[in-house]
Amino acid sequence: xxxxxxxxxxxENSKQVLSINxxxxxxxxxxxxxxxxxxxxxxxxxxxxxSEVGVPVPDTYFLVDSFYHVNRIDPxxxxxxxxxxxxxxxRGGGGxxxxxxxxxxxxxxASGKIKSNEEIKRHVADIVFGNHSFDKSxxxxxxxxxxxxxxxxxxxxWGLPDVRIIAFNNKLxxxxxxxxxxxxxxxxxxxxxxxxxxxxLETGVSTHALYNNRLIETHPDHGKNLIGLNLPFWNDVIEMxxxxxxxxxxxxxGVDIAISIDGPKILEVNARPGLAIQLANDRGLQPIxxxxxxxxx
Numbered sequence: 463x464x465x466x467x468x469x470x471x472x473x474e475n476s477k478q479v480l481s482i483n484x485x486x487x488x489x490x491x492x493x494x495x496x497x498x499x500x501x502x503x504x505x506x507x508x509x510x511x512x513s514e515v516g517v518p519v520p521d522t523y524f525l526v527d528s529f530y531h532v533n534r535i536d537p538x539x540x541x542x543x544x545x546x547x548x549x550x551x552x553r554g555g556g557g558x559x560x561x562x563x564x565x566x567x568x569x570x571x572a573s574g575k576i577k578s579n580e581e582i583k584r585h586v587a588d589i590v591f592g593n594h595s596f597d598k599s600x601x602x603x604x605x606x607x608x609x610x611x612x613x614x615x616x617x618x619x620w621g622l623p624d625v626r627i628i629a630f631n632n633k634l635x636x637x638x639x640x641x642x643x644x645x646x647x648x649x650x651x652x653x654x655x656x657x658x659x660x661x662x663l664e665t666g667v668s669t670h671a672l673y674n675n676r677l678i679e680t681h682p683d684h685g686k687n688l689i690g691l692n693l694p695f696w697n698d699v700i701e702m703x704x705x706x707x708x709x710x711x712x713x714x715x716g717v718d719i720a721i722s723i724d725g726p727k728i729l730e731v732n733a734r735p736g737l738a739i740q741l742a743n744d745r746g747l748q749p750i751x752x753x754x755x756x757x758x759x
Contacts (some may be wrong), residue, residue: 478746480737488685489630489751493713494733501710506550506601508710509728515709517702518727520546520720521606530588536579538604546608547585549594550601556648559585560607560621572621572648579747598708608722611694617641617681621648625661625719625726628735628747629707631757634700635750637661638742639668639693644683652738657681659688660743666696670744677744699726706731 501508509519523545524538543564549557559582560572577585588594589602590630591596609615614623621642628635638660642648645655652658657678660670671678671688679689693699703717716735721728740746 478748479740480747480751482737484644484748485569485737486734489714490734493631494713498711499733501596502712502715502731503551505548505603505730512706512709512728515705517705517709518725520608520727520729521723523604523606525550525604526586526590526602529590532583532590535583535586535604536613539579539582542604544607544613545604546606547582547589548605550603551595551598552589552600553595555626555651555654557585557589558649560648562607577622598727608720608727611721611723614641614721617686617688618643619645620644620650621650622720623720624650624729625693626735626739627663627699627717627719628715628739629703629717630714630751630754632704632707632713633754634663634703634707635754636739636743636745636747637663637666638757640738641688643673643681645674657688658738658742659691660739660745663700666693667691668693670742672738672742675741692707693721695721695725699740701751702726702728 488506501511506525509522513519523542526532526535534562545561547559548570561569562572563570565576567576568580570576586602592598592600608622610622623639623641625637625639627637630636638658639651640652641657642650643655643657643658647654650656655674658672659668662669668689668691668709673682699719699721704718707715710731712733718729720729722737
């Protein structure tokens with residue numbers, strides 16, 4: 463292909479890409495009423511609303527919503543063997559700590575570090591203070607640690623992969639899987655070094671993979687193939703995402719789902735889902751969204 467042809471192709475492809483400004487003005491704020499944003503921003507509220515209509519979510523063990531309660535969590539911790547701590551209003555994986563087992567000195571994290579009860583309390587205090595939620599006072603959630611399904615555990619023994627699905631007007635638009643790496647510290651966050659894998663929405667088969675803004679075909683840590691994989695429980699994932707989109711009054715949203723050994727569960731929803739899903743799928747969101755708009759009209 464000549465340089466001119468390449469430039470023309472790039473220009474044509476760029477017209478299909480949804481920009482952050484167009485996402486915000488054309489979809490997020492045009493189709494999501496501001497009064498409903500808290501359904502996505504508050505994980506406690508989102509879990510309550512979704513669980514009431516039968517959407518599977520991780521079990522909540524207990525909540526810490528004040529400094530008074532921070533120093534009173536020891537009896538609750540005694541009852542647990544593993545758990546996840548997360549801020550109710552955190553974003554981008556900030557403030558999440560995954561505890562895999564009890565240790566004689568405290569608790570072992572997913573990264574292998576040992577944290578004492580006092581370190582756990584300090585972290586919870588940081589969450590309540592708002593260090594992970596834009597300096598707004600917050601609630602620390604202690605919830606069930608999900609064990610990923612076999613295929614996903616093989617891809618990332620260091621963390622929990624998740625599936626992000628974009629929905630618009632109750633229809634599913636695009637999907638990707640985010641796979642933690644050593645570089646991402648076990649977090650399924652693309653901007654922190656996780657792998658983004660584009661998925662065929664109909665079948666759940668992986669089609670493209672992206673790592674640090676470059677296309678790849680194998681996982682950067684262990685070399686396992688990333689293309690042509692069939693994600694398990696895919697029909698359940700799709701039905702769960704549809705129910706989530708139909709239940710919440712947000713018309714443009716991202717649904718994050720973990721595929722555990724017991725099946726998929728909703729992790730959270732996002733009223734302002736990121737746009738890297740387009741790179742993972744090597745396809746722009748714009749034509750798909752415009753086709754959905756035509757159906758609305």
